[in-house]
Amino acid sequence: MKFLHSMINKVRPTFEDGGSMEKFYPIFEATESFLFSTAEKTKSGPHIRDSIDIKRVMILVVVALIPCYIFGAINIGIQSGIAHGVERSVFQNFIFGMGFIFPIIAVTFITGGIWEVLFAVTRKHDIYEGFLVTCTLIPLVMPPTIPLWQVSLATTFGIVIGKEIFGGVGYNIFNPALVARAFIFFSHPTHISGEKVWVSAPDGFSGATALAVPAVIENANAVTLLNSVSQFDFSWWNMVMGTIPGSIGETNKILILIGALFLIVTKIASWRIMAGALIGLTGTAILTNIMAPLSSNTMLTLPAHYHLVMGGFMFGVVFMATEPVTSAHTNRGRWIYGILIGSLTVIIRSINPAYPEGTMLAILLMNAFAPLIDYFVIQAHMKARRLRYAK
């Protein structure tokens, strides 16, 4: 490693102030600090620091997402096998699925990397590792058949509009990966919703996600409808296991749960947001179940435990709602924020069947309201303090 280190030290002057490549110092710094831990030292008290840094935080989120990638690839193979009537081994399915996923990952990272470097160079700051998580999340919330040019466009939109125009990581209002998904959802809806995009299948094959099933038929019982689908196994347990059509990373709920536990145990994601979302979803679903007889809307009959395992709810809550910058910053605020995300997910799914994927919109909406929630929590805190002063 000494050789590598001395090589880096040799090229360092080229990138430092006055060197011919000084503009590209952020690239040099990113490479160097990736290869070797940073040499920075504390300048004043506290003279010692915890070993955690943002790089580690971000890498761990990426680690938590890797199982979703592996299962996502296998599931693409399985679903396509069902559509074509082909039997493949797990490994073959994985290779088949990677054929879809790898190009999406490559396009996302190349596009995201270019924007991150561009902004780091113009703003003269280090390359922030946040884009690693954004770029890891984007492919996971895409349907397998998404055209690559759209991936590139969405990544650009997510990173530039979702993050950089606000000042970059730490200042953004919306989760950039969700902004990317929302961009496609509204600008090219046919590529990210409907019946054709979830499965790589022959022309004319229709493979809707489970959420679309109760959304299109009125005056029925959602669970009965799901069980009557013969093309896919939409039983509750199979939706947990995830061999169903859906976005690449969202289908297997067990792996998402493991990821959630991992992020909670490592103290990186807020368990309050996750717990709040679960409470909000359950409470609202119970309410809609009670109101179901009053309406012809089948979605209202969907029980809470089905809502939980359908669509991107768990994936969104665990990996996107908990994003620390765009969620509420106070603990009480995190509860409220979580509860409202859970609640809004059910409301959007039920009230507007045109948007079966309510989680994405619920999180984006609450991203916008998170500062307001914090504002009220902080005002209440300040009021309590003023009352104490007045005593």
Added chain:
Amino acid sequence: MDAGGGLGFKLTCVCLSGYVNQNPVKIHLTKGHNIRISGIPKREIISIGDPEKVALKPVEFRGIKPKLMVKEHDDVKLGQPLFFDKKNPDVSFASPGCGTVSAIHYGPKRIIKYIEITLKGEDSVQHGSVRFHDIGSVNRADVITRILSGGLWPLLKQRPFNMIADPNVAPRAIFISGYNSAPLTVDLDLALSEQTGPFQAGLNVLRRLTDGDVHLTVSEGTVSETLVNADGVRIHYVNGPHPAGNVGIHIHHIDPLNPGETIWTISAQHVVTLGTFFTTGEYDPSTIVTVGGPSVKNPIHIKGRSGMQISEMLKDRLQDGTSRIVSGDVLTGTEMEASGFMGYYDSTVSVIPDSDDREFLGLLRPGTSDSRYSLTNAFLSSNSDSYDFTTQTSGSERPMVPIGTWEHVLPMDIFPNALYRAILAEDFDEMEGLGLLECDEEDFALCSFSCPSKIDVGAVIRKGLDMMEKEG
């Protein structure tokens, strides 16, 4: 008039004859963290004899305008004032030793960095002494005059702003912490074990300074007779990890500071200094200090003196390799040369390795407790019982990514994120509303320690306090 006077007299009598410790508060804290750094000072006090040089450092007293009262080569006695504060000319600063002013060091803009005294002889300035039992009958103005003329007023600090107390203000209460929870600091049970008399005398002096209470907060585990049997003060018990010993945390939980109010604080060892000064009429600069940290061989308690040269304490105690010497604890102390001098309010010298080692692909390693220490569980193992901390930051500064590390180590009813943002936005109403005046940077040191974005939260709190002070 008469009735009022009589009542006051009666109350005084009651207090003196048998002060009942009213409503002791038990503070149980769960937030915070005891940093398990290696090199913990042994529970044993050794004597190293008198140092060659001592110094007083005007720069470390925030907010004063020092005016020198001595020149280089002057002979000075122990306790003789070396300089005073032009803003408050009554406040002077006693010499920590008898000898010759061997050097006065200036910094940029003629800031007086330190006044160095080469020790020689035992002469000290004599002030009138008061018998132990008579301290209670000295009136407040007289007590203040005595402390001021002895040059020991700077021992008293005030909140908000944590600066030298203003003698013209009557504090609502006085707080003393009988518990050092910061890493590697002096074990007060040990340091005060033979100081029961002077400590009690000091407490009696402090009781004359306020109409309110004198609060002494001790650790629930303390066995010190000096502390638990202290008379005439309200004793409270605290249990929990650092910053449980910080006086700011005690004030917050026992009797929070409201706008417009003033509370004074003094360190427990300085209470002894004050008590000794009253009963003997002389300034006794001796104090118990610790040397500790990963770079120290045989970390231990030392019977030293205020402002002593650090190299004397570290003689034959440093491990090989480059290291950083800190006057004060590793969280809030100040970096010093070995030839430098201990700070006025410091009683710890910490030494940590100044390592340049860089780990190859450290980012991707699982991390073991040999090379990692974290309050998060982001590493395979990071909970060593005795960790060799270095000066490395282990990461670069980033914008705030609030994953809850700050709240986790701040045992106060304060929103650190919101306060941090209010200070950066210079929003004074919000700063005050969020309780900035109850805060001090030392209480936020662990927030900086644990922050993944490597933000120096304490420095921002200080900046906010300075802005508030300037605004008035």
